[in-house]
Amino acid sequence: ALLPPEAQAQIDAMSITRESLPARVVALEAQRRAADALKDDEAKKAAQQAYQQELNRQGRESAQRFVLRALYSPQQVQEQMVWFWMNHFSLHLYKGNLRALIPDFEEQAVRPHALGRFRELLGATVYHPAMLRYLDNEHNAAGRLNENYARELMELHTLGVGGGYTQQDVQALARVLSGLGVVNPPDAPPPSLPPALQGQYVRRGLFEFNPRRHDDSPQVLLGQALPGRGLARVEAALDRLARHPSTAHLVARKLVLFWVSDTPAPGLVERVATAFQRSDGRSE
Numbered sequence: 001a002l003l004p005p006e007a008q009a010q011i012d013a014m015s016i017t018r019e020s021l022p023a024r025v026v027a028l029e030a031q032r033r034a035a036d037a038l039k040d041d042e043a044k045k046a047a048q049q050a051y052q053q054e055l056n057r058q059g060r061e062s063a064q065r066f067v068l069r070a071l072y073s074p075q076q077v078q079e080q081m082v083w084f085w086m087n088h089f090s091l092h093l094y095k096g097n098l099r100a101l102i103p104d105f106e107e108q109a110v111r112p113h114a115l116g117r118f119r120e121l122l123g124a125t126v127y128h129p130a131m132l133r134y135l136d137n138e139h140n141a142a143g144r145l146n147e148n149y150a151r152e153l154m155e156l157h158t159l160g161v162g163g164g165y166t167q168q169d170v171q172a173l174a175r176v177l178s179g180l181g182v183v184n185p186p187d188a189p190p191p192s193l194p195p196a197l198q199g200q201y202v203r204r205g206l207f208e209f210n211p212r213r214h215d216d217s218p219q220v221l222l223g224q225a226l227p228g229r230g231l232a233r234v235e236a237a238l239d240r241l242a243r244h245p246s247t248a249h250l251v252a253r254k255l256v257l258f259w260v261s262d263t264p265a266p267g268l269v270e271r272v273a274t275a276f277q278r279s280d281g282r283s284e
Contacts, residue, residue: 007072014061016103021129022205024100025186028054059099062106081114081283082106084258088251089125089157091134101130101206118251118281119242122157126238129182129206138181140174142215150174154241163246165222172219176226176237179214182206200230242281248273251281 003011011017015024031054035047070079086106093099109128113121125131132138135149150173154165183206193201193212200211209231219226219233222244226236241247252272256264 002074003069003072007068011065011068014065016058016061016065016107021101021104021108022186024058025097025206028097028100029185029187055097055099058103059093062099062103065103066106078115080258082111084255085110085114085121088254089131091130095134098130098134101128101133104128105130115283117283118247118276119238122242123235123238125157126153126177126234127180127204127207132180132207133182137177138184140178140180141213142175142178145171145174145178145215147171147174150177153177158241158250159244159246160250163244163250169221172221172226173237175215175217176219176221176233179210179212179230180234181208181210181213183208202231243277245273245277248276248281252276 002008028051031047031051035044035051038044038047066082070083073079089110091098091102091105093102105125105128109124109130110121113124129138132149135152136146137149140146140149147170151170153173154163154170155161159165183203186206190201190203191210191212193210197211200209200214202209211230214230216229221237221240224240226233226240228236249269253264253269255272256269260268
């Protein structure tokens with residue numbers, strides 16, 4: 001939607017608009033490494049503070065851009081739903097370099113799907129480096145599992161507490177998600193892989209799927225075996241989670257809380273959940 005020229009000009013002038021995410025992160029990483037390499041304590045402290053200030057500046061730009069759109073966009077339903085989904089797939093601004101990653105998370109993962117199909121939105125968040133870094137999946141590897149993202153993905157993003165999953169499901173999903181991470185440093189060359197794995201390697205921007213770090217053993221999720229291998233198995237897991245009745249009820253209740261009442265009527269929640277499932281998670 002077109003904004004008033006003055007508001008759009010402010011957004012266009014922001015570095016988060018003018019510069020790509022990889023370019024900004026490469027520059028920030030170089031700044032961080034240069035600061036850490038300084039021998040003089042006072043100079044190092046000042047350089048590290050400057051690095052943090054640049055992260056803060058990019059975080060402020062993200063907030064300012066959101067407010068400008070919320071105030072001046074003629075598509076207020078879309079802006080409300082961007083806010084809704086940014087809270088549903090919430091991130092902590094002050095973890096690591098997320099202040100630089102969150103502007104792109106909103107712009108590329110959430111905003112394009114805010115009025116679309118839940119499954120596509122879910123997938124966009126799963127593959128975004130901000131989410132993978134925030135919930136530690138970049139440290140999740142075969143033989144060294146990190147269950148944090150798998151647990152949050154089911155507990156907060158899809159099925160909900162009491163949604164029917166078990167600890168075994170958490171472990172299975174963690175294995176499915178292993179190998180999904182963030183290119184670090186962002187300008188690093190591709191890893192050296194044996195020929196059998198080279199075709200599975202994927203890099204998109206700062207997102208990386210490293211098959212050497214992936215647990216490719218067969219997995220059962222929510223009582224059924226998952227088909228495929230590698231990223232195809234990730235997609236199958238997301239399909240299952242997105243279409244589960246518990247996911248429909250979790251999202252429906254949150255939508256009713258957001259749009260209607262702090263004390264959602266069970267019958268209304270049920271109708272919204274039914275519409276969610278009938279439309280395969282599309283906005284109606």
